[in-house]
Amino acid sequence: MQERAAALQARMEELEVDGFLLSDADSVYYFAHYWGYLGMEFGRATLLWVPRDGAPRLITPAMEAEMARTMTWIPDVVAWEDGSPGEWTAPLAGALAGAARIAVERAKTPVLVLDALAGVTDAEVVDGTPLTAALRMIKTPEEIATMRQAGQVAVAMGEAARNAISEGVPEYEIALAVIAGGTRKAAELLDAGGEAATHPLISPTIYNLQILQSGRHTCMVHGRSTTKRLERGDPVYLCFCGIANFKQLKLGFDREFFVGSVTDSQARTYETTVAAQQAALAEIRPGAIAEEVNGAAEEVYRSAGLAPGYRTGRAIGYSFLEEPQLKRGDRTPLAPGMAFAVDGGITVGSAGQEGAFGARVGDSIVVTDKGFEYLTPFPRDLAVL
Numbered sequence: 001m002q003e004r005a006a007a008l009q010a011r012m013e014e015l016e017v018d019g020f021l022l023s024d025a026d027s028v029y030y031f032a033h034y035w036g037y038l039g040m041e042f043g044r045a046t047l048l049w050v051p052r053d054g055a056p057r058l059i060t061p062a063m064e065a066e067m068a069r070t071m072t073w074i075p076d077v078v079a080w081e082d083g084s085p086g087e088w089t090a091p092l093a094g095a096l097a098g099a100a101r102i103a104v105e106r107a108k109t110p111v112l113v114l115d116a117l118a119g120v121t122d123a124e125v126v127d128g129t130p131l132t133a134a135l136r137m138i139k140t141p142e143e144i145a146t147m148r149q150a151g152q153v154a155v156a157m158g159e160a161a162r163n164a165i166s167e168g169v170p171e172y173e174i175a176l177a178v179i180a181g182g183t184r185k186a187a188e189l190l191d192a193g194g195e196a197a198t199h200p201l202i203s204p205t206i207y208n209l210q211i212l213q214s215g216r217h218t219c220m221v222h223g224r225s226t227t228k229r230l231e232r233g234d235p236v237y238l239c240f241c242g243i244a245n246f247k248q249l250k251l252g253f254d255r256e257f258f259v260g261s262v263t264d265s266q267a268r269t270y271e272t273t274v275a276a277q278q279a280a281l282a283e284i285r286p287g288a289i290a291e292e293v294n295g296a297a298e299e300v301y302r303s304a305g306l307a308p309g310y311r312t313g314r315a316i317g318y319s320f321l322e323e324p325q326l327k328r329g330d331r332t333p334l335a336p337g338m339a340f341a342v343d344g345g346i347t348v349g350s351a352g353q354e355g356a357f358g359a360r361v362g363d364s365i366v367v368t369d370k371g372f373e374y375l376t377p378f379p380r381d382l383a384v385l
Contacts, residue, residue, distance in 0.1 A: 150246035214228060
């Protein structure tokens with residue numbers, strides 16, 4: 001983490017700024033190794049100030065200060081209290097004193113923080129997102145090793161879902177099985193690596209709502225589990241993208257299963273989805289252009305008489321969405337160490353129509369010197385349970 005902060009400081013000359021103010025939880029963790037659970041939605045500002053020269057400063061609520069000091073490598077942790085003069089804006093003003101030009105990640109910075117900047121400093125505020133995005137594009141060998149472990153957690157979640165799916169089972173029971181399966185695998189990995197003792201505040205618990213739909217609802221893509229009970233012939237779609245993570249590194253992962261039977265139409269649509277994903281993956285190698293990887297998937301859809309509905313992939317890491325993206329208009333060349341979620345997806349009809357169906361598959365991969373490596377090695381064959 002110290003090396004990352006030093007790299008950020010070394011590149012500030014490109015923006016001609018005196019420092020970088022970070023407020024996004026993923027960015028704070030990336031540079032400071034501190035992850036809190038209360039953010040601006042609770043009025044709890046945690047801010048990381050990285051000056052161009054000198055030591056960074058972490059500003060956090062007093063109730064979180066002990067946890068912050070335990071987790072972070074940064075010695076300068078400033079706590080603020082509710083009802084104190086200025087609350088978190090007072091230490092913010094102190095940190096920014098003397099700065100004439102400040103960088104922020106504008107799209108990730110809450111409006112309250114941007115408004116506060118206008119009130120505590122006359123410094124010019126510029127968008128430094130391209131700088132931090134570039135620093136985070138190439139994963140280190142250590143990060144890739146952790147992402148492989150995150151892949152083990154994701155696979156355990158997929159296996160738990162597959163084992164729970166059966167006629168008559170309510171959707172929420174599948175979601176509970178996923179959470180339990182992923183949590184137990186994450187705890188196993190932490191214990192095996194000795195990190196439960198050396199880093200006791202790392203939680204193995206899988207959280208966020210499981211994306212899950214069955215039957216005609218599979219065309220909705222991002223619905224959550226309900227009390228609906230599975231029926232014979234139901235497709236069951238699970239997206240693990242919001243919950244498949246380990247030690248703050250996040251993956252993309254999607255699978256679909258069928259209860260008892262599958263129609264010929266569903267089978268063809270699902271197989272087209274897998275073909276589109278595999279066509280994109282076949283293009284992934286160093287030097288490949290992001291939008292051309294996306295184009296390979298789109299050609300499969302067009303050949304099947306279907307229209308693509310969304311991008312083929314996105315970079316992953318400490319955030320759910322990083323750069324580059326596998327979509328039209330992104331001309332970024334791929335490089336070893338980049339990691340992506342690569343998806344195939346087709347929606348046929350709408351939930352109120354007979355035959356409505358959404359087919360989806362998704363995996364996480366890392367670009368290697370010769371091609372790519374799967375981070376989520378889990379079967380994607382047509383699975384009738």
